[in-house]
Amino acid sequence: MDHRPWLASYPAGVPHTLAPYPERSLYGLLEDSVRDFPDAPALAFWVPGAPLGKTLSYRELGQQVEQFSRVLVSLGVMRSDRVGLVLPNCPQFVIAYYAALRIGAVVVANNPLYTERELAHQLSDSGIEVCVVLDVLYPRVHSVREAVALREVIVAKVTDYMPFPVNLLAPLKMKREAAKHGEPWPPVPAGASVRWWADLMKRSYPEAPIADVDARKDLAGLIYTGGTTGFSKGAMLTHYNLVANAMQGTAWFEDMQEGRESIMCVIPFFHSYGMTVAMNVGIYKAAKLVLVPRFDLEATLKATAKEKPTMFPGVPRLYIAINEGKDTAKYDLKSIRVCLSGAAPLPAAVAERFEEITGARLVEGYGLTETSPITHANPIYGKRKAGSIGLPISDTDCRILDLDDWTKEVSGGRGELAISGPQVMQGYWNRPEETSAAIREDRDGRRWLLTGDVATMDDEGYFSIVDRKKDMIIVSGFNVYPTEVEGVLYRHPKVLKACVAGVPDARTGEAVKAYVVLREGxxxxxxxIIEFCGDERHGLTGYRVPKLVEFRDSLPETLVGKVLRRVLAEEERQRTAGSAGG
Known part of the structure; x- marks a missing residue:
């Protein structure tokens, strides 16, 4: 791979290769940290509204994981069985995750905010029989339990890992919050057919041996993706995939020190980004994971000031919230050294402001669930390019392919990004046709993931995502890439958030429409807005300038900050249908 242009742009401290990667269980990362740093802090749990968090050492975390692996075995969980998690970032997530891996089971993490329909699909599709759920989320699981044949439901509480007396006071506040929102309390009714985490963890069980896994073939996780365009599908990630990507990610953070880092874990672990960049990278390097179950600005600022995280992986909307926060200046955030932003394009102005406030280095990266997920990042301590996703990380090969013929490479222009490397998934769970469409083998037998993203590469090996193939707008036969237009909108001093999509137009086929959230006041x-975008200094030709602008209070987003264009498209469809009907 030495002929790849991006290797010449690597900082001196980042290796070109980490091969050969160890063929071992992902659980082994935790096992090593427990052995080498038993007294180092592993988990610091912060709940919005609580005055302080509770900390577990790596020794304690290891003991909890071993105990819960015995619990799972006692409930009939066997090697390759899927174990479901419906949990936010909390100690039980980390414990259950590594406990399942320890016995060779497969983790299936579910978005706690899923609708009943989405949750039922994911639980049923993956064949989960045992599920761990937070008590306040139980009603949603209960509503689909019979339909998806869940055999065992283990209910955890945030108070299980809260210090005294917060663990006694918190339920009173939670009860008031439930009443305010018209939600049932207690969320798990008396007599419900469930098992309680706290009770199970107190009991004695026979030993549960550590599974001997085939790292290249055995699955560690099914991570569901594609829900923004329909029913989600499970990306099959092996132990080898996830161990490799944790090592690749760590190598990019070239000054990480074992047993001395602290990672702010706001980005959800059920998402591949949070799972790898926050949790697995942290566990691999025996870092302290500062767990915040949901993003709350005050709780995040307090936890940062108290726990002194050195790393803060996130998404643009989190950094924007901190930049815009009225009370941000009251808190000391100078401990933060490095931040990797993913899931959505990072506006240069957002990065610059965050760096002013914290003194940290904030760079944009890129990845997909299908790649465990990290594939690209701007150098932390090298040349960063605004608007670029950076360079392929160690042992990651990339090609820019013709949009209509994957066998042809494009030189110097736009094409579909294809990725090959140790982090590329096995395929989609029970979806052989979709697997065949997404992963292709070249004449040398190398597997390439076709990402569906339109990209370019410059002469220094820096990649830029132009857009999703399916999001491309065609105006009078000309291609318009929404992210290019959004990049201009974000330069407007009054614009806080923006999204661009194509809407039907009788004359041009499609027209460019901008959805804009203005800054407060x-x-x-x-x-x-249209005049600003049309200014020749911004480089948008006429057909790329928005024809329509809609001001909104907010944009529909996923938990990790991706704008749901399908929701905007459906709103437009209903609006158009209503106008035609009227």
Missing amino acids: ESATPEE
Whole structure:
């Protein structure tokens, strides 16, 4: 791979290769940290509204994981069985995750905010029989339990790992919150057919031996993806995939020190980004994981000031919230050294402001669930390029392919990004046709993932995502890439958030429409936004300038900050249908 142009752009401390990668269980990362740093802090748990968090050492975490692996075996969980998690970032997530891996089971983490329909699909599709759920999320699981044939439901509480007296006071506040939102309390009714985490963890069980896994073939996790365009599908990630990507990610953070780092874990672990960049990388390097179950600005600022995280992986909307926070200046955030932003494009102005506030280095990266997920990042201590996803990380090969013929490479232009490396998934769970469409083998037998993203590569090996193939807007036969237009919108001083999509147009087929959220206290007209985008200094040719502008209070987003264009498209469809009907 030495001929790849990006290798010449690597910082001196980042290796070109880490091969050969160890063929071992992902659980082994925790096992090593427990052995080498038993007294180092492993988990610091912070709950919004609580005055302080509770900390577990690596020795204690190892003991809890071993105990819960015995619990799972006692409930009939066997090697290759899928174990479901419906949990936010909390100690039980980390414990259950590594306990399942310890016995060779497969982790299936579920978005706690899924609708009943989405949750039922995922539980049923993966064949989960045993599920761990937070008590306040139980009603959603209960509603689908019979339909998806869940055999065992283990209910955890956030108070299980809260210090005294917060563990006694918190339920009173939670009860008031439930009443305010019209939610049932207690969320798990008396007599419900469930098992309680706290009770199970107190009992005695026979030993549960550590599974001997085939790292290249045995699955560690099914991570579901594609839910923004329909029913999600499970990316099959092996132990080898996830161990390799944890090592690749760690190598990019070239100054990480074992047993001395602290990672702010706001990005959800059920998402591949949070799972690898926050949890697995942290466990691999025996870092302290500062767990915040949901993003709350005050709780995040307090936890940062108290726990002194050195790393803060996140998404643009988290950094924007901190930048814009009225009380941010009251807290000491200077412990943060490095941040990797993913899941959505990072506006240069957002990065610059965050770095002013914290003194940290904030760079944009890129990945997909299908790649465990990290594939690209801007150098932490090298040349960063605004608007670029950076360089392929160690042992990651990339090609830019013709949009209509994957066998042809594009030189110097736009094409579909294809990725090969140790982090590329086995395929989609029970989806052989979709697997065949996404992963292709070249004449040398190398497996390439076709990402569906339109990209470019410059002469220094830096990649930029132009857009998703399916999000491309065609105006009078010309291609318009929404992210290019959004990049201009974000330069407008009054714009906080923006999204661009194509809407039907009788004359041009499609027209460019901008959905804009203004900064607090600002006002603007559609004409003002359109004129700004049309200014020749911004480089948008006429057909790429928005024709329509809609101001909104918010944009529909996933938990990790990706704008749900399908929701905006459905709103437009209903609006158009209503107008036609009227």
